[in-house]
Amino acid sequence: MRTDADHGPGRGRTWPVKAAQLRLWSGLILFAFATTHFINHAMGLISVDVMQAGQDVRTAVTRSLPGTVILIAAAVTHFVLGIARFLKARTWRLGWRSGVQLAFGLLIPIFLVRHVLGTRGVHEMFGVDDDYDYALWAMWPNEAVGQAILMVLVWVHGCIGLHHWLSAKPWYRRGLWFWYGLAVLIPTMAYMGFVDAGRANAQQVQYDSPLTADQYAVIQNAFATSAMTYYGILIAAVGVWCALLIQMRFSPKIVVSYAGGPTIAALRGQSVLEISRANRVPHASVCGGRARCSTCRVRVLQGLEQLPAASEAEAQVLGRVGSPANVRLACQLRPVADLTVSTLLPANLDGRQSARIDKYLWGVEQEVTILFCDLRGFTKMSEGRLSFDVVFILNQFLGRMAEAIEDTGGFVDKFMGDGIMAIFGMDVPTAVGAQRAIAAARAMGGVLDGLNQSLREELPGPLQMGIGVHTGAVILGRIGAVQRAEAAAPLTALGETVNVASRLESKTKELGVQVAVSAVTMAAAGLEPGDRVARQAVEIRGLSVPMDVYVSGRATDLPGN
Numbered sequence: 001m002r003t004d005a006d007h008g009p010g011r012g013r014t015w016p017v018k019a020a021q022l023r024l025w026s027g028l029i030l031f032a033f034a035t036t037h038f039i040n041h042a043m044g045l046i047s048v049d050v051m052q053a054g055q056d057v058r059t060a061v062t063r064s065l066p067g068t069v070i071l072i073a074a075a076v077t078h079f080v081l082g083i084a085r086f087l088k089a090r091t092w093r094l095g096w097r098s099g100v101q102l103a104f105g106l107l108i109p110i111f112l113v114r115h116v117l118g119t120r121g122v123h124e125m126f127g128v129d130d131d132y133d134y135a136l137w138a139m140w141p142n143e144a145v146g147q148a149i150l151m152v153l154v155w156v157h158g159c160i161g162l163h164h165w166l167s168a169k170p171w172y173r174r175g176l177w178f179w180y181g182l183a184v185l186i187p188t189m190a191y192m193g194f195v196d197a198g199r200a201n202a203q204q205v206q207y208d209s210p211l212t213a214d215q216y217a218v219i220q221n222a223f224a225t226s227a228m229t230y231y232g233i234l235i236a237a238v239g240v241w242c243a244l245l246i247q248m249r250f251s252p253k254i255v256v257s258y259a260g261g262p263t264i265a266a267l268r269g270q271s272v273l274e275i276s277r278a279n280r281v282p283h284a285s286v287c288g289g290r291a292r293c294s295t296c297r298v299r300v301l302q303g304l305e306q307l308p309a310a311s312e313a314e315a316q317v318l319g320r321v322g323s324p325a326n327v328r329l330a331c332q333l334r335p336v337a338d339l340t341v342s343t344l345l346p347a348n349l350d351g352r353q354s355a356r357i358d359k360y361l362w363g364v365e366q367e368v369t370i371l372f373c374d375l376r377g378f379t380k381m382s383e384g385r386l387s388f389d390v391v392f393i394l395n396q397f398l399g400r401m402a403e404a405i406e407d408t409g410g411f412v413d414k415f416m417g418d419g420i421m422a423i424f425g426m427d428v429p430t431a432v433g434a435q436r437a438i439a440a441a442r443a444m445g446g447v448l449d450g451l452n453q454s455l456r457e458e459l460p461g462p463l464q465m466g467i468g469v470h471t472g473a474v475i476l477g478r479i480g481a482v483q484r485a486e487a488a489a490p491l492t493a494l495g496e497t498v499n500v501a502s503r504l505e506s507k508t509k510e511l512g513v514q515v516a517v518s519a520v521t522m523a524a525a526g527l528e529p530g531d532r533v534a535r536q537a538v539e540i541r542g543l544s545v546p547m548d549v550y551v552s553g554r555a556t557d558l559p560g561n
């Protein structure tokens with residue numbers, strides 16, 4: 001079975017992981033600051049006094065020494081790492097969300113520096129009490145449009161980042177409309193609070209400028225200098241990015257072939273996802289290329305040997321979804337030689353669908369216990385009965401048996417006519433899976449007794465069943481329409497163990513018993529079989545030697561913990 005180690009964690013570069021984590025955490029700190037700031041604005045819908053009370057609480061944290069240090073460190077870190085990420089991109093086709101996030105992120109400082117200098121800046125430089133009376137006087141109505149733009153830039157940039165981070169998490173997907181609602185409600189209320197308080201303040205408060213003419217000139221100068229400095233940084237970053245792109249265009253190309261798709265002469269240094277985007281090859285990327293969602297993964301069909309080792313971030317994600325050695329994350333893989341890949345997930349996949357696609361997509365070899373159960377003689381029993389009765393009885397039987405399986409920790413793999421196949425031990429050690437399968441068989445025996453009691457008026461004779469149980473290695477995989485975005489393919493088990501369990505169930509009829517549990521399963525479960533089950537060697541089709549099996553006329557006689 002595949003593990004993280006197959007993708008070489010530790011052998012790849014670790015700093016990008018730390019950088020991605022730092023960018024995420026610094027972003028979260030800034031987003032938390034922005035959210036509380038917005039909520040504080042929204043309090044203006046009640047009154048300026050309430051707004052100010054909220055501000056006092058908030059600034060007690062954000063203007064304390066630790067709060068200040070954390071905020072400045074988060075802002076600098078996020079900005080520097082954002083620019084670094086921009087420089088790493090080797091295509092301007094980023095996907096609309098990432099494109100908007102980047103553009104808004106680059107615009108934020110233009111408006112933010114003015115806002116910060118006009119509030120905390122004047123407080124620190126000239127001792128101005130920048131409470132809400134002052135802030136509203138300074139910003140309403142002349143700065144109202146600028147503030148609205150700043151709020152939209154900050155909020156959209158942060159929300160896209162959060163969405164990329166959380167999009168594959170089931171709890172987030174489940175509450176998506178709630179989160180969308182919050183994402184609209186918070187800035188709307190904030191701006192309404194700002195406008196309401198601004199109007200009220202303009203009517204009620206006679207405010208004289210706390211700045212002298214010289215101080216005003218200093219602050220205007222600071223506005224201009226900081227804006228020019230930032231434009232300089234921006235132009236330099238774009239210049240470096242263009243230079244890197246030009247240098248890449250003149251360096252030797254590699255050939256990337258997509259199975260069933262185009263063959264592309266690609267730039268060395270681009271990630272496979274960037275190559276797809278730059279050449280309009282449809283490619284899923286729910287997290288926007290941040291090594292979080294795993295939806296961009298590709299199977300490498302040729303050129304695996306020349307690929308750089310997976311970074312720690314990539315190895316972690318691939319390990320989490322149990323992907324094999326020839327599967328890589330397209331957003332992290334920067335090939336240096338020709339390669340052939342096939343994309344694995346539908347290009348229009350969204351986070352909700354990606355959350356349902358798991359390691360079983362690849363096929364995982366695992367030791368589990370398989371249980372087969374079949375209703376005996378049902379075809380004969382259903383002769384001459386109304387179809388309604390037949391379906392009712394069958395549903396009673398299958399439904400109650402499925403409950404017994406699930407109650408004991410099994411997974412109902414499929415219903416096959418009047419039979420059931422179940423898997424035990426997918427998420428627990430083999431021993432526990434084997435114990436649960438035996439417990440399920442025992443419970444199913446009891447369920448059948450109860451069912452026969454309740455249906456005795458309806459039936460010519462009691463229902464009978466056979467159960468076969470065996471433990472061993474199987475391939476667990478999603479078999480079916482895995483490329484269809486609308487549904488995850490059903491999970492099933494394949495292999496010799498499944499065949500043996502099925503044949504054991506068939507043998508119960510021949511042996512005249514209700515249950516046959518292989519000695520392998522009994523040993524794996526660590527259970528003493530007891531006196532009420534018999535051990536015997538049974539010929540199983542496909543096996544060269546007889547198999548040791550424990551059989552009993554009543555599944556309720558099986559041992560338990």
Ligand code: FES
Pocket residue numbers: 284285286287288289290291292293294295296297317329330331332
């Ligand atoms: S796009 Fe999400 S991991 Fe590559």
